[in-house]
Amino acid sequence: xxxxxxxxxxxxxxxxxxxxxxxxxxxxxxxxxxxxxxxxxxxxxxxxxxxxxxxxxxxxxxxxxxxxxxxxxxxxxxxxxxxxxxxxxxxxxxxxxxxxxxxxxxxxxxxxxxxxxxxxxxxxxxxxxxxxxxxxxxxxxxxxxxxxxxxxxxxxxxxxxxxxxxxxxxxxxxxxxxxxxxxxxxxxxxxxxxxxxxxxxxxxxxxxxxxxxxxxxxxxxxxxxxxxxxxxxxxxxxxxxxxxxxxxxxxxxxxxxxxxxxxxxxxxxxxxxxxxxxxxxxxxxxxxxxxxxxxxxxxxxxxxxxxxxxxxxxxxxxxxxxxxxxxxxxxxxxxxxxxxxxxxxxxxxxxxxxxxxxxxxxxxxxxxxxxxxxxxxxxxxxxxxxxxxxxxxxxxxxxxxxxxxxxxxxxxxxxxxxxxxxxxxxxxxxxxxxxxxxxxxxxxxxxxxxxxxxxxxxxxxxxxxxxxxxxxxxxxxxxxxxxxxxxxxxxxxxxxxxxxxxxxxxxxxxxxxxxxxxxxxxxxxxxxxxxxxxxxxxxxxxxxxxxxxxxxxxxxxxxxxxxxxxxxxxxxxxxxxxxxxxxxxxxxxxxxxxxxxxxxxxxxxxxxxxxxxxxxxxxxxxxxxxxxxxxxxxxxxxxxxxxxxxx
Numbered sequence: 001x002x003x004x005x006x007x008x009x010x011x012x013x014x015x016x017x018x019x020x021x022x023x024x025x026x027x028x029x030x031x032x033x034x035x036x037x038x039x040x041x042x043x044x045x046x047x048x049x050x051x052x053x054x055x056x057x058x059x060x061x062x063x064x065x066x067x068x069x070x071x072x073x074x075x076x077x078x079x080x081x082x083x084x085x086x087x088x089x090x091x092x093x094x095x096x097x098x099x100x101x102x103x104x105x106x107x108x109x110x111x112x113x114x115x116x117x118x119x120x121x122x123x124x125x126x127x128x129x130x131x132x133x134x135x136x137x138x139x140x141x142x143x144x145x146x147x148x149x150x151x152x153x154x155x156x157x158x159x160x161x162x163x164x165x166x167x168x169x170x171x172x173x174x175x176x177x178x179x180x181x182x183x184x185x186x187x188x189x190x191x192x193x194x195x196x197x198x199x200x201x202x203x204x205x206x207x208x209x210x211x212x213x214x215x216x217x218x219x220x221x222x223x224x225x226x227x228x229x230x231x232x233x234x235x236x237x238x239x240x241x242x243x244x245x246x247x248x249x250x251x252x253x254x255x256x257x258x259x260x261x262x263x264x265x266x267x268x269x270x271x272x273x274x275x276x277x278x279x280x281x282x283x284x285x286x287x288x289x290x291x292x293x294x295x296x297x298x299x300x301x302x303x304x305x306x307x308x309x310x311x312x313x314x315x316x317x318x319x320x321x322x323x324x325x326x327x328x329x330x331x332x333x334x335x336x337x338x339x340x341x342x343x344x345x346x347x348x349x350x351x352x353x354x355x356x357x358x359x360x361x362x363x364x365x366x367x368x369x370x371x372x373x374x375x376x377x378x379x380x381x382x383x384x385x386x387x388x389x390x391x392x393x394x395x396x397x398x399x400x401x402x403x404x405x406x407x408x409x410x411x412x413x414x415x416x417x418x419x420x421x422x423x424x425x426x427x428x429x430x431x432x433x434x435x436x437x438x439x440x441x442x443x444x445x446x447x448x449x450x451x452x453x454x455x456x457x458x459x460x461x462x463x464x465x466x467x468x469x470x471x472x473x474x475x476x477x478x479x480x481x482x483x484x485x486x487x488x489x490x491x492x493x494x495x496x497x498x499x500x501x502x503x504x505x506x507x508x509x510x511x512x513x514x515x516x517x518x519x520x521x522x523x524x525x526x527x528x529x530x531x532x533x534x535x536x537x538x539x540x541x542x543x544x545x546x547x548x549x550x551x552x553x554x555x556x557x558x559x560x561x562x563x564x565x566x567x568x569x570x571x572x573x574x575x576x577x578x579x580x581x582x583x584x585x586x587x588x589x590x591x592x593x594x595x596x597x598x599x600x601x602x603x604x605x606x607x608x609x610x611x612x613x614x615x616x617x618x619x620x621x622x623x624x625x626x627x628x629x630x631x632x633x634x635x636x637x638x639x640x641x642x643x644x645x646x647x
Contacts (some may be wrong), residue, residue, distance in 0.1 A: 005027065008024075008027060009024065011057035020293075029071065030049050030050070030071055031073070036348075037077070037079070039147065051143040054447050055139040055142060056135060056136065058334075061339045065132045065339065066077075068097050069136050070117075071085055072101075074097070081121070103133065115279065130584070131174075134174065135174065138176060138179055141179075145159075146182070148160070148186065157190060160186075160190035162190075163187045166395065167179075167183055168386060169386055173542060175305065185190075185239070192242075198249070199242050202252060203258065207295060210259075211257070214261065218261060225282055225641050227267070227282075229265055229279065243386060251439065256320035258324065259504070260322040264328055265325075268327065276309055283313060287313040287314060288313065290314070292407055292464045293310070293407065294310065302388075307334070311323050312408075345617070380430065381393040382432075382433050385434060393458055396456075397428055397452070398429065399413065399425050399456050400424060400456050401437070403461035405437070410465075413636075416437055417435065425452065450483065451528070470527045477522075478526055481523070482496070484525070485536070487631075488532050488533070488535075489539070494539070506518035507534070508520075509542055512538040571620045572618055573620075574646045575646060577614070578641050579639045579640045580613070582609060586605070587614065589634065589637055592633040599619065
């Protein structure tokens with residue numbers, strides 16, 4: 001027993017003598033209650049709760065947490081009652097043991113994202129608003145994973161899946177990256193043996209190509225910067241890369257997706273934070289910077305307390321790498337956070353974020369406006385499936401989310417999963433949503449960029465989309481402008497044909513917008529500088545008050561289109577959806593209606609040559625805004641090529 005007692009005695013030396021005595025008394029009861037009990041490996045069972053307590057002691061946990069860790073299995077294993085624990089160690093310890101016991105009894109609900117979210121919420125609700133329960137359970141899972149080889153294969157598989165889907169996110173939320181790394185490296189080969197082997201091979205091959213230049217860059221940073229730093233390559237786990245790229249090895253061609261470099265300032269004190277910015281400037285002066293890659297998480301920390309400066313630089317031709325610049329305190333806090341760091345702040349961002357996640361999903365001047373809606377309003381907390389918390393402005397969309405998570409992959413965005421349900425990328429998000437992007441590499445990547453530009457909320461995402469669009473050729477910009485204008489006019493049954501063909505109409509619209517020519521209107525519209533809503537309103541005004549002989553003749557002959565905006569008495573709308581037929585297409589189309597609680601009054605399907613499909617739908621919409629949102633969602637359904645509002 002000395003081998004069991006001494007590690008714990010050494011680990012708790014930071015406690016007061018009386019507290020140390022109480023913890024050791026709890027160890028004696030754990031030994032007594034677990035007497036004669038063994039683990040699958042053949043080891044004494046009591047070695048498990050001691051290992052849990054030793055890990056928590058490394059996080060400077062308090063005595064109650066350590067006592068609860070030593071006794072966390074006695075009630076579940078029926079070695080003692082909760083009343084026994086309460087009578088000997090108090091009500092607070094008993095509540096912790098009870099909370100851990102309830103978590104242990106939760107049934108893992110499977111591997112699908114929707115079930116994962118349900119399990120996450122149950123885990124939170126069972127924690128009884130005491131984060132210490134979560135930390136005990138994480139430490140419990142750590143020791144179970146370190147000894148998983150003693151279990152039969154079927155049990156290893158179940159535990160590995162559960163750990164990746166439930167415990168990895170919580171380890172990340174808690175700032176325990178050492179646990180996260182152990183969970184991922186140990187469980188990925190067990191849960192996904194074929195994928196693990198394939199990804200490991202590709203990742204190692206890519207690292208062989210990258211590491212020489214990256215190692216040389218690290219050496220230069222360590223030797224040449226004015227500030228004393230310790231730079232090192234931060235290698236991602238294979239599972240982390242696999243999850244980030246959603247199992248698409250083709251995305252590994254973007255080398256910045258693999259690993260990053262941590263630059264840690266060795267100095268401490270108030271000047272250290274300022275020197276992070278100075279170091280950033282020094283790096284930016286020496287190396288080309290990827291546009292829009294800078295994020296300041298020092299002045300604006302993440303909800304879970306994460307702080308660092310992020311940037312992406314070219315260290316060689318076509319070789320991008322991400323940098324994190326931190327003080328030593330920030331690095332240690334981010335990588336292995338002490339339990340006391342959470343305990344000192346009962347109103348911490350982590351608690352607020354966890355509370356948001358535990359809620360059930362609900363059913364259903366430009367600069368000044370940006371300032372009010374993105375800076376002055378309280379942000380919402382959005383969760384990745386790996387447990388990272390992303391702060392976004394209210395009413396942000398999936399596009400805002402993906403830009404905040406990894407702007408380099410915005411061009412591959414196909415849609416998003418929200419709380420386990422597939423939705424379009426432009427879907428508005430709500431506080432506490434868990435979101436996962438859907439990436440796809442196709443020839444049509446970026447086809448919805450103009451639509452997204454009119455829907456994103458964050459200034460950074462909007463500017464990034466503008467910059468990407470403005471890099472296109474003049475012809476491509478003109479085409480995009482015509483497409484988005486056709487789409488928006490189509491919502492009101494306004495044909496763009498006359499506008500695109502009649503020079504006098506173009507002149508009138510251009511003058512109404514303050515432009516010298518319609519080509520300039522299209523260029524600014526296609527470049528994201530001119531909102532499409534302004535062009536639509538100008539066109540409607542010209543149609544309502546025609547000027548010029550030719551335009552008046554067209555109006556008199558009733559050849560000009562008339563707007564069909566919905567009013568309070570007009571709910572029924574007919575639309576036609578053109579698509580390339582595929583399995584599940586009807587489901588994806590009708591899902592857009594169901595998610596918005598929009599009734600389908602009539603539904604007709606027609607096949608046409610070369611695998612095409614045409615859907616005639618009559619729907620009931622309460623207002624134009626609801627219909628417009630549905631229209632845009634339908635255009636983002638994979639395989640849909642065109643949506644028209646019909647008679």
